[in-house]
Amino acid sequence: MSTAAESRATEPRPVLRVESLFATIAGQQVVEDVSFTVPATGITALLGRNGVGKTSTIKAIIGLIDRTGTVELDGVRIEKEATFKIIRSGVGYVPEDREVFSKLTVAENLRLAERDAAPRRQLVEELFPDLLARSAQMAGTLSGGQQQMVSLARALLNTNKILLVDEPTKGLAPKIVGEVAETLAEAAKTVPILLVEQNLHVVRQLAEGAVVLSGGRVVHTGPALEFLDDAGLIQRHLGVSTDAAHSGNPAEKGAAL
Amino acid sequence: MTTDTDTSSTDGTASQDRPAADGGRRHRKHDAHGAPGSAPRPGRPGITGRRLAAWAAGTAGVLLLVLLPLLNISLPGVLPGPSYTPGSLQLLAMCMLMAAAALTYHLLLGVAGLLSFGHALYFGAGVYGLAIILQNLDIPLLPAMGLTLLIVIVLAHVVGSISLRVSGIPFAMVTLAFAQAGSVIVGRNPEGKTGGDEGLTLRTDNLPDVLVGVVNTRNLYWLALAVLVAVFLIVTWVQSSRAGHAAAAVRENELRVRVLGLQPYLVKLLIFVVSAVLVCIIGMAFLLLQSGAVPRAVSSDLTVTLLVMVVLGGVGSRWGAVIGGVFYTILDQRLTTLANSEAVKSLPDVLRVPLSEPLFILGTLFILVVIFLPGGITGTAERLAQRRNRGQRSATHDARTPGDLLEDAA
Amino acid sequence: MSTLVLLLFTGLGLGALYFLVAAGLSLIYGLMGVLNFAHGAFLTLGAFTGWEIARRTGSDNWGTFLLSLVIGAAAGAAFAAFTEFVLIRRLYQRHIEQVLVTVGLSLAAVALFDGIWGTDPVYIQGPAWFKDTTEILGARIPNDRFVCIVAAVLVLLALVFFLQKTRYGMIIRAGVENRSMVTALGIDVRKAFTLVFTIGGAAAGLGGVLASHYFGYVSPMLGGSLLIFAFIVTVIGGLGSLTGAAIAAVAVAVLQQFANFYLGGTGDFVVVLALALVLLFRPTGLLGRTA
Numbered sequence: 001m002s003t004a005a006e007s008r009a010t011e012p013r014p015v016l017r018v019e020s021l022f023a024t025i026a027g028q029q030v031v032e033d034v035s036f037t038v039p040a041t042g043i044t045a046l047l048g049r050n051g052v053g054k055t056s057t058i059k060a061i062i063g064l065i066d067r068t069g070t071v072e073l074d075g076v077r078i079e080k081e082a083t084f085k086i087i088r089s090g091v092g093y094v095p096e097d098r099e100v101f102s103k104l105t106v107a108e109n110l111r112l113a114e115r116d117a118a119p120r121r122q123l124v125e126e127l128f129p130d131l132l133a134r135s136a137q138m139a140g141t142l143s144g145g146q147q148q149m150v151s152l153a154r155a156l157l158n159t160n161k162i163l164l165v166d167e168p169t170k171g172l173a174p175k176i177v178g179e180v181a182e183t184l185a186e187a188a189k190t191v192p193i194l195l196v197e198q199n200l201h202v203v204r205q206l207a208e209g210a211v212v213l214s215g216g217r218v219v220h221t222g223p224a225l226e227f228l229d230d231a232g233l234i235q236r237h238l239g240v241s242t243d244a245a246h247s248g249n250p251a252e253k254g255a256a257l
Numbered sequence: 258m259t260t261d262t263d264t265s266s267t268d269g270t271a272s273q274d275r276p277a278a279d280g281g282r283r284h285r286k287h288d289a290h291g292a293p294g295s296a297p298r299p300g301r302p303g304i305t306g307r308r309l310a311a312w313a314a315g316t317a318g319v320l321l322l323v324l325l326p327l328l329n330i331s332l333p334g335v336l337p338g339p340s341y342t343p344g345s346l347q348l349l350a351m352c353m354l355m356a357a358a359a360l361t362y363h364l365l366l367g368v369a370g371l372l373s374f375g376h377a378l379y380f381g382a383g384v385y386g387l388a389i390i391l392q393n394l395d396i397p398l399l400p401a402m403g404l405t406l407l408i409v410i411v412l413a414h415v416v417g418s419i420s421l422r423v424s425g426i427p428f429a430m431v432t433l434a435f436a437q438a439g440s441v442i443v444g445r446n447p448e449g450k451t452g453g454d455e456g457l458t459l460r461t462d463n464l465p466d467v468l469v470g471v472v473n474t475r476n477l478y479w480l481a482l483a484v485l486v487a488v489f490l491i492v493t494w495v496q497s498s499r500a501g502h503a504a505a506a507v508r509e510n511e512l513r514v515r516v517l518g519l520q521p522y523l524v525k526l527l528i529f530v531v532s533a534v535l536v537c538i539i540g541m542a543f544l545l546l547q548s549g550a551v552p553r554a555v556s557s558d559l560t561v562t563l564l565v566m567v568v569l570g571g572v573g574s575r576w577g578a579v580i581g582g583v584f585y586t587i588l589d590q591r592l593t594t595l596a597n598s599e600a601v602k603s604l605p606d607v608l609r610v611p612l613s614e615p616l617f618i619l620g621t622l623f624i625l626v627v628i629f630l631p632g633g634i635t636g637t638a639e640r641l642a643q644r645r646n647r648g649q650r651s652a653t654h655d656a657r658t659p660g661d662l663l664e665d666a667a
Numbered sequence: 668m669s670t671l672v673l674l675l676f677t678g679l680g681l682g683a684l685y686f687l688v689a690a691g692l693s694l695i696y697g698l699m700g701v702l703n704f705a706h707g708a709f710l711t712l713g714a715f716t717g718w719e720i721a722r723r724t725g726s727d728n729w730g731t732f733l734l735s736l737v738i739g740a741a742a743g744a745a746f747a748a749f750t751e752f753v754l755i756r757r758l759y760q761r762h763i764e765q766v767l768v769t770v771g772l773s774l775a776a777v778a779l780f781d782g783i784w785g786t787d788p789v790y791i792q793g794p795a796w797f798k799d800t801t802e803i804l805g806a807r808i809p810n811d812r813f814v815c816i817v818a819a820v821l822v823l824l825a826l827v828f829f830l831q832k833t834r835y836g837m838i839i840r841a842g843v844e845n846r847s848m849v850t851a852l853g854i855d856v857r858k859a860f861t862l863v864f865t866i867g868g869a870a871a872g873l874g875g876v877l878a879s880h881y882f883g884y885v886s887p888m889l890g891g892s893l894l895i896f897a898f899i900v901t902v903i904g905g906l907g908s909l910t911g912a913a914i915a916a917v918a919v920a921v922l923q924q925f926a927n928f929y930l931g932g933t934g935d936f937v938v939v940l941a942l943a944l945v946l947l948f949r950p951t952g953l954l955g956r957t958a
Contacts, residue, residue, distance in 0.1 A: 026510055064847055087853035099848045101841040108837055115853045154852065372763065422946045426702045426766070427906065430898040431946060437895045438939040445932065557895070561770055568767060610782035617782065620775025627767045628757060659763045 013075055015040040015162045015192045016061070021069035023053075023060035030056040031067070032216040038162065038209075043184065043193045045203045045224055048213035049239055054196045055096050057213065058164050062086050062093060074161050088115060092155030096166040096196070098147045102140025106131055106150055109139050113154035124153045127183060145176035152183055163193045169202055181205055200238075204228050212237045322482055325349070326475045335587055343474040347546070348590060350474070350481035354543050356582030357481075357488040359566040361536040363578035364492050366567055368501060369528040370508030372425070374560050375432030378416070378439045379533035381555025382409045383540025385443060388457045388550040389450055397463050402541055406534065413533035417526050433557055440555050456551040459544060468545055477546050484542045485579075488535055492575060495531060504528050565623050571633030572659045580634055589615055631659060669805035674928055676803070678921030680812030680881060683819030686916035687874030688897035690826060690909060691747075691867020697843040697907020698856075698863050700762045704769040705750060706871055706897065707890030708776035712746050713739035713872025714879045714889055715784055718791055729794050736818070736876050743872020744865045751864035756857065773891070780887035788884035797880060815877045822870055823913055830909065835862055843907045899938060903945045905952030915953060 014037035023031035031053045038044045046054050060067035063083040071079040078086050087093065100109050125132050128149050139150060148168055155163050169177040181202050184193060197203050207224035214237050220227060227233055330340040337344045358380060365371045386405040420431045446453030461469045467476045495501045507521040515521060544550055553559060570581020592615035595601060601612050611617050630637050688710060695703050717739035724731040750772060758764045793811065800807040830836035838859050842849045849856055878893060879885045896919065904915030919938055927934035945952065
């Protein structure tokens with residue numbers, strides 16, 4: 001994490017650099033020649049319509065799907081590594097649809113995620129008091145919002161170089177969306193985040209940079225607010241009316257198809 | 258989403274296989290590349306030329322096989338005697354029937370992606386069905402065959418429609434269970450009809466004379482050859498028909514096919530029943546050739562043997578199935594002779610024991626092929642050919658591994 | 668009444684054997700997606716090893732019997748670990764090839780057993796108590812049935828304990844549900860794979876020794892015939908579910924015994940019919956994961 005002076009003096013190395021990333025699922029090309037960087041601080045949003053390849057890009061970065069190209073984490077090339085090694089080198093992954101283990105308890109879900117010798121249990125307990133109370137509950141019986149908290153807690157237990165967070169507010173009630181956004185903002189103070197989000201209000205609230213995908217390719221990069229303020233760009237790349245981008249209603253996820 | 262799935266799978270199947278061997282057929286079958294053998298399509302001049310050459314070679318090959326019993330060709334180490342002797346003809350006929358059976362398994366596995374462990378049930382039903390009918394009913398051969406065929410069609414339909422409720426690995430287990438039930442029924446010898454462990458001798462009273470007796474091994478050889486050619490043609494026809502394309506598409510991506518409004522279940526069931534019927538016919542020919550039914554004909558070992566043949570030859574390729582079938586049968590025979598030879602019997606135990614078991618060698622060979630040469634014989638040959646023709650754009654795909662070909666539904 | 672009790676206990680004894688084989692199969696499939704066709708070979712090796720031990724040490728007392736159990740389980744475990752490490756591991760993610768390799772292995776292994784021990788069944792003697800019977804509710808139950816039942820229950824408890832109370836058990840439970848997410852948490856599932864194979868092999872080896880006493884003989888075909896029933900049990904119980912395998916094993920075996928007795932030897936047939944019914948109405952099995 002560089003100070004303002006340092007960042008002015010030298011361009012700090014991006015924590016994540018992706019170059020010419022191609023990925024396929026069952027023979028179908030889902031990510032085509034994607035290149036972008038994620039700075040070492042703050043939240044970068046990965047935007048695009050449904051089905052455009054955002055989740056696939058995230059999965060390709062950590063090797064959950066077949067990919068070719070260059071992926072560099074904190075200066076180290078990781079594209080040839082197995083998923084578990086990539087994660088161990090400091091990646092926290094919060095998947096779309098949460099993917100908690102329903103037949104394990106909350107406590108077991110968290111214990112499973114502990115990688116470091118000294119996991120940050122206290123931090124997690126402070127951030128997620130509700131989960132602490134539900135330690136012995138089967139994760140499958142939790143509500144969507146609670147499961148999302150488990151998923152986030154899993155990533156925050158360890159010291160990571162970056163968090164990859166995929167649509168954390170999907171399907172959640174407005175109040176919970178706010179809580180999730182707050183948690184992310186808190187987390188972003190200590191670790192950079194690459195955030196896939198459809199909810200543009202949350203993006204506006206949290207993100208500094210934006211990378212926009214369309215048809216499996218990168219079509220725009222730049223400061224998030226700049227992008228969100230440009231109605232034409234929003235319409236073209238996200239197919240969403242400007243009202244959605246500007247609306248103060250956090251439940252408005254935009255008419256993303 | 259813009260690529261046409263059907264065309265790409267057709268390219269895969271049609272171009273990977275050489276086309277049907279019989280150039281003497283009067284009717285040209287219609288396949289995805291349009292009228293074959295006609296004026297070259299624009300952009301693809303080499304293909305029809307190659308295909309004509311392949312057909313010519315195939316026809317020549319069939320012709321040679323037809324004439325073989327009349328020739329005096331010796332292949333020491335492969336054939337037990339010159340090619341006109343009954344022993345050699347019997348072996349060759351067995352090779353051809355096994356190759357045909359492997360072809361029917363290719364239809365299941367290579368085209369439709371169905372890993373069945375119960376295929377022997379229908380082979381055995383053909384063998385035992387015909388034997389029992391001939392034994393107990395006084396009807397001539399052809400009606401008996403027709404009746405057997407009818408029974409197997411119903412059987413395949415019932416078993417297939419239940420088994421196809423699941424797919425992938427569970428499907429494999431279920432087909433195995435059903436075949437095992439059949440095997441058990443045969444073994445229990447209900448009312449003495451199946452002969453139990455001893456098997457059932459073929460009752461020859463109602464058979465045409467030309468098919469009975471060692472002196473007529475030649476005719477049985479020709480029958481086996483006819484069965485092989487017929488099965489090859491039928492499999493080719495099914496593969497390039499709409500049902501075949503649909504099955505290949507289902508194999509590649511079932512969800513996509515469902516979205517297109519097709520019914521994966523029905524397509525798979527169709528292929529299942531067709532391959533069962535074909536292997537039943539082969540079973541009936543087998544009965545005639547062997548003059549008897551044996552429990553092995555309905556055992557899961559036999560299905561595994563077919564699987565091994567298809568994988569050895571190269572999954573997804575008709576010629577792979579044929580080559581695999583022939584190769585395995587000959588190898589099995591040779592290894593059995595080797596196992597009983599003096600040379601092996603005099604080896605120290607640690608070498609003698611493995612070498613005296615042909616299945617040990619075949620099983621190990623199979624493992625090695627799966628790990629190191631997943632494309633089988635034809636796949637490896639293609640890769641070597643491509644390496645030699647480096648730079649020339651080949652219309653064939655890279656050698657496919659069984660895993661490439663089959664989407665694991667688990 | 669006494670017939671019923673006899674049939675029940677015979678079924679429970681057989682069910683115990685089915686469970687020991689099916690438990691490993693179910694976990695291996697649930698975690699790895701591999702249909703282990705060679706599982707029967709693990710059982711057969713365990714059975715033959717146990718027999719060899721018994722033969723050399725005098726098989727008619729409890730000490731040697733227990734020793735043969737331990738060694739048989741160890742042999743099964745070793746064979747399984749070898750299989751996973753040498754053959755399965757290098758085909759990571761290629762499920763069909765993994766199945767094919769286990770098919771080849773089962774062919775080769777059975778042939779090797781034929782070569783070493785011959786194809787004829789070999790008769791085995793256990794402690795004299797096995798041949799005695801105990802009377803329960805008027806039925807005379809051969810004692811070896813009890814041994815099988817007790818052994819299977821102990822194994823079930825041990826497995827449940829392992830799955831619920833250890834880290835690797837937790838990894839396996841999570842992996843059966845969602846393997847890719849486990850790797851996405853930074854866990855190397857391959858170690859769990861070897862572990863699951865080894866456990867399955869140990870259970871199968873143990874089952875092999877018990878089976879040799881239950882049926883009274885050992886032969887290279889022993890594993891294969893039990894394997895098919897284990898497959899049926901695994902599918903009916905639900906792939907990946909340990910409790911499903913336990914329930915299905917008992918149900919299938921008891922059904923088989925009753926059908927054999929009351930319906931004239933059609934036990935095998937009835938079991939397949941049951942499989943068909945389960946598939947028609949509940950394709951994922953009784954307790955299988957629905958995905």
